[in-house]
Amino acid sequence: MTTLEIIYQDDYLVAINKPGGLLVHRSMIDRHETQFALQILRDQIGRRVYPVHRLDKPTSGVLIFALNADIARLISIQFAEQKINKTYQLVVRGYCPQEGRIDHPLKEQFDKITDKLSRKDKPAQSAVTSYKRLATVELPFAVDRYPQSRYSLVEAYPETGRKHQIRRHFKHIAHPIIGDAKHGKGNHNRFFQQQFNCHRLLLACTRIELQHPTNKKILQLNADLDDSFRDIVKLF
Numbered sequence: 001m002t003t004l005e006i007i008y009q010d011d012y013l014v015a016i017n018k019p020g021g022l023l024v025h026r027s028m029i030d031r032h033e034t035q036f037a038l039q040i041l042r043d044q045i046g047r048r049v050y051p052v053h054r055l056d057k058p059t060s061g062v063l064i065f066a067l068n069a070d071i072a073r074l075i076s077i078q079f080a081e082q083k084i085n086k087t088y089q090l091v092v093r094g095y096c097p098q099e100g101r102i103d104h105p106l107k108e109q110f111d112k113i114t115d116k117l118s119r120k121d122k123p124a125q126s127a128v129t130s131y132k133r134l135a136t137v138e139l140p141f142a143v144d145r146y147p148q149s150r151y152s153l154v155e156a157y158p159e160t161g162r163k164h165q166i167r168r169h170f171k172h173i174a175h176p177i178i179g180d181a182k183h184g185k186g187n188h189n190r191f192f193q194q195q196f197n198c199h200r201l202l203l204a205c206t207r208i209e210l211q212h213p214t215n216k217k218i219l220q221l222n223a224d225l226d227d228s229f230r231d232i233v234k235l236f
Contacts (some may be wrong), residue, residue, distance in 0.1 A: 001164050002040070003004075003040070003044050004017070004019075004037065004040055004041055004044060005017040006044075006045075007221055007222065007223055009045070009218070011067065012071045012212075012213060013064060013065065013066050013067055013071060013213070014045065014064075014067060015062055015064045015065070016041060016063050017060070017062065017063075018037055018061060018062075018063040018111070020201060021058060021117065022035065022036070022037050022057065023035075023037065023057050024038060024057075024063065025037070025039075028226065033173045035064055035213070037063060041065060049066070049067060050065055050066040050067070050068070050072035051065055052065065052076050052079065053076075053161070054163075055205060056164065056167075056201075057115055058181075058201035059177070059204065060203075060205070060223070060226055060229070061088070061223045062206070062208045062221050062222070064210075064221070066213075069076075071213050071214075074226070075210065075213055078213075082159060082160060082161075083210070083211070084209065085209040085210075086158055086205060086206060086208050087157055087205070087207035087208075088155065088158070088166055088203060088205050088206065088208070089134075089153070089155055089156075089202060089203075089204050089229075090154050090166065090170070090202055090203045090204070091152070091153055091154070091177065091178045091179075091233075092152050092175040092177055092208045092209075093149075093150075093151060093175055093176055093178065093184075093185060094152065094175050095133075095136050095152055096131075096154060096175040098132065098133045099130075099132040099133065100130070101128065101129055102128065102129045102130075102131070102138055102169040102172065103126075104127060104169060104172050105123075105126050106124055106125060106162045106165065106169075107124045107125075108162075108163065109163050125160075126160060127160045127162045127165050127168075127169065128159040128160050129158045129159065129160075129165060129191075130157045130195040131154050131155055131156040132154070132155055133153070133154055134152075134155055135152070135153040135236035136150065136151065136153070137151050137153075138148070138150050139235070141191065141195065143187055143191045149191070151236075153233060153236045154170075156173075157168075164183065166203060167182070167183045168183055177201065177203050178192050178198075178201075178202045179192065179198065179200055179202045180201055180203075181201075191207065196231065196235075198228050198229075198231070199228075200226075200228055204223070204225055206223055207220065207223070208220075208221045209221075
């Protein structure tokens with residue numbers, strides 16, 4: 001990968017459509033990885049960039065970088081104060097409710113590196129995700145114990161920003177996201193790989209709305225789904 005899709009750029013910030021499977025920056029967790037969005041974008045536009053929020057490695061979509069430290073601080077404050085609206089599209093197992101609000105606190109998740117420094121007694125943090133179902137499909141394949149398999153195309157609006165929040169919340173309501181190796185169901189993930197050649201997590205950040213840090217106007221950043229995700233959406 002030599003270039004990234006830039007969906008917005010001005011003198012203060014730049015936003016890309018991050019591909020699924022690409023890390024935002026170097027991590028001790030994925031030491032074998034050699035490509036990172038931060039470095040690729042820095043080389044692509046020829047200037048230093050500052051990450052202001054997270055997007056999981058397997059998740060695609062809108063990812064914002066500031067172009068100086070002051071702008072990074074201002075945007076990070078908006079994220080911390082939950083003043084930024086985020087929209088995700090996802091495909092889940094089963095027919096989920098037409099709409100809902102998942103208010104389910106989440107314990108902080110640690111990895112083998114940060115776990116050594118973590119407080120095991122830290123209480124669960126508030127976590128809220130609203131959602132609406134966009135469409136459903138029933139496929140004539142027996143993946144579980146039924147002769148058909150049902151799936152939902154969903155739009156989700158996280159009101160908080162906990163680690164893996166959307167993935168964990170939809171597992172909590174028994175509608176895990178397809179392609180989620182950690183929180184999903186392996187038989188459904190394998191079915192999508194074998195039947196549709198879909199080897200990605202079906203979760204994408206399709207829109208972020210924030211207040212521009214200098215002119216204070218509302219900035220809406222939109223990212224298209226990639227080809228593999230779009231092929232799955234056609235099923236619905």
